[in-house]
Amino acid sequence: MSDDERGNQETTPDRRAWRGLAGAAVLLLAATPAATALNGPVGHGTERGELLAMTSAASHDATGVRKFLAGRDIATGTVRYGVRAYRLTYRTVDPFGKPTTATGLLSLPKGGGHRLDLVSDTHGTMVHRGYAPSAGEDFGRIPSYLNASAGRAVAAPDYLGLGDGPGRHPYMDTRSSVTAAVDMLRASRTAAGQLGRPLTGDVYATGFSQGGAVAMALGHAIEEGADRRFRLKALAPVAGPYDLTGEEIPGLYDGRVNDISGVLYISYFLVAQNRLHPLWKDPAEVFRAPYAARVEGLFDGEHEEEDVIAGLAPTVEKLLMPGFLKELRKPTGAFLRTLRGNSEGCAWKPDVPVRLYAGRVDSDVPIGNARSCARDLAKRGVRAQLVDQGADADHFTTLARSAPQVVRYFDRVSP
Template identity: 40%
Template sequence: MVADEHLRTLTADDVRTILGQGGFDASTVRRGVDAYRLTYRTVDTKGAATTATGLFVVPRGKRGRLTPVSYTHGTTSYKPDTPSTSTTPWAVGPAYTYAGSGFAAVVPDYLGMGRGPGTHPWKDVPSETTASLDMLRAARAFAPRIGRRLDRDVLVTGFSQGASSALGLARTLQDGADRHFRVKAVAPISGGYDFAGAELPALLNGDLDAKSSALYAAYLLTSWQRIHGGVYGTPSEVFQEPYADRVEKYFDGTTPGPEMFQGMPARLADLLTPRGWALLRNPSGAFAEALRTDGEVCTAWTPRMPVRFYRAETDEQATTVNTDHCVASLRARGVNPRVENLGRPLYQGSLHLGTNVAGTGRIVRWFSSLDA
C-alpha cells in the first residue's frame, strides 16, 4: 500500500440518512462507519507497475476480525465520480450499506479512475480483476492500523461493469491467486456479461435506450483502441463528425459526465460510420479476441461457491439476455446459479440503475445470512 487518508466518520443515523437520499434500503444499518481512501500498488493492462485508489469503509465499534465485501462499481467516465472521490449517495451507497451492516467494504475505483494515474481501460476484466484483488490486499495491510483484521472469506458483488469484475475476482480467488483470501459467495447485478452475443446485438438492433447505446459504443471503441490497438487508425474511421474530433477526449476521464452526455449524439445512427457499424456487427481480429476474453467470466470457469445473479424484469441499458446467457453457460458446466428478479426498480428513471439500489438491499441480507 502507498498511502491512506481518513475521509469521514459517520454515525448510524448519518449513514441511514445518506442511504435514504439515494433510495437505498437502510434497514440493515446498525453501526456508524469510518471511510478511508487507500492508494495502492497494482499493475496496468500491460503488467507494468502503477497505482490505483479505492474506498475502504469499516463499521464503528466493531473491533477485531471483519468479513470483507468486495463491491465493484458500475460505469463512469469521469475520474472524480468514483467511490473514493465522490460523496454522492449513488457512489458511496453500497459501501455504506455493507459497512453499516457490519462488514468491511472494499471498493476499488479501477485503473485510471479516482486518484489513479492514466486513462481508465473500460470493460477490461483482466485489469479490473487485478485492481480488485490488489485493493483487497491493500485493505488487509491497512486494517491492523485501525484495530481491525480482514477475514479470509470474501463476499463478492458488483454492478453493471462491476458485475463482470465481480465474477473475474471470484474466479481468480478460486484459482488461488492469493494465499490469504478465498471467495465465499458471489452476487453480480445486471452485468453485460456477453457483449458479443447479447449486449452488442441488442444495442445495434435498437432494443436498448438510444442515448446509452451511443455512449457505450463510443466508450468501448475508444477504450479498446487504447488497450488493444487496431480498432481504428483515426477516430473518423468509425465515428462521424463532429464527434470524431471530440469522442476520445470525452472518454479519457477528464470530461465531466453532464458535459460528455450533452456533447454526444442521441442515437447510434448519428455516431457510427459504416465501418463502425461493421466492426460492431461482425467483430474480427483483436476486437473479436477482446470480446472473447470479456465473456470468459461466464464461459471459462466452474464456480465452486454459491452464485446468485440479480437483474430487473427488463433493462434499458444491459439487456437481461446477458444474464440468461451467463446462467446457461454456467449450467452447462454443472453449476446451478440462482437468479433473483428485482422486478421494475427505478433510480432517476432508469431500471438499470435501479437494480443497483434494489440489489444492494437484497444482497446484504443474503451475505448476512452466510456470515451468521
C-alpha cells in the same frame, strides 16, 4: 418469500444514469495486450498491493448512514452500525504489467466483531474520475456503506485512472480491473490491520453493471489462487454484462440498449481499447464527423457525463461510420476475438453460492445477460438463482432494490 427477495425470481438450471454512475458495462471486457500474473510482485523492490497512503474519507454514525441511503432511495433495514471510510493509495500494475498506483475506498463498521470478513464491491461505469468511490461521497458508495454498516469491511477499488490514480481509465479492460481489485484487497488487509480491525480472509464479491462482470472475474481469480490469504465465500453481482456477443452488442442496434447509453458506452469502450491495442489509426475510420475530432478528448477522465453525452451523436447509427456499424452486426477479426474472449465471465465453476440480480426492463444491461450467465454456470453444474427485480426495474432501480438484498444474502450464506 422474504423481503430481500422482493420481486419475481427466476431460477434457471442450466435515463439515464444517476449522476456519477453511468452504469452499464455495456461492452466489453477486452483482453489486454500483456497478461500479468495476479499474484506476482511489481518489481523494482515494490510489492503488488503495498499500501502507500491512507487518509480519512468519511465518518457517520448509524443515523447518518441511514440518512445517506434514504436520500438515495435505498432501504435502510440492514443498517446496524456507523461507518468509517478511508481512501487508500496502493501499488498495482497497468494493463501492460508496468508498475503504477491506484486508489480505492476501505469502509469499516463502527462496531461488530473485532475480526472482519471483507466484501469486494466493484462499481459501474464512470467517465469522471471524481465520482470514483474514494473521491466522492455519492452513489458509488451505496454498497460500501450498506455492507459496512451491516458489520463487514468493504474494499471498493476505483480501478485504474479513476479517483487519484494516474493516467486514463482503461474502460472495460477486465484484466486491469481484476488486478486493481485484487491489489485493493491486499492494501485493505494491511490498512484494516493498522486500524485495529484485522480481516478474516473471507471475501464476498459483489458489483454493479460493469462491476458485476468484474466481480465474477475477480471471484474466478480468487478461486484460482490470486492471493492465498483470501477465500471466496459468495458471489452476488448486479446487472452485469456477461454476454457481450449475444446480448450487449446486439442490443446496440436492436433496441434492447437505449440510445443514450449505447452511444456513451460504445464510444468510451472504443476510445479506451484503442489506447491498449489499436483498433484504428484515425478516429475518422470509426466515427462520423464532427464526432471523430472530439471523441478521444471527451474521455480524458475530466469531463462530466452530461458534457460527454452532449458532445456525441444522439444514436449509435449517427455516431459510427457505416463500415463499423456493419462490424457491430457481424464482428470479424480482432473485434470478434475480443468479444468472444470476454464473454466468458460465467464460463467457470464457482465453488461458492452464486446469486444474480437483474431488472426486467433494464435498457443498459438487458436481463438476458443474467439468463445467459445462469445457463453458462448450469452447464458446469452450478445452480445460480436469478433474482428478477420486476417489470418496472430499469438499470438503477435494479441497483436500488438489489443492494440491500445482497447484504442480507451475504448474512445468510456466511458461517
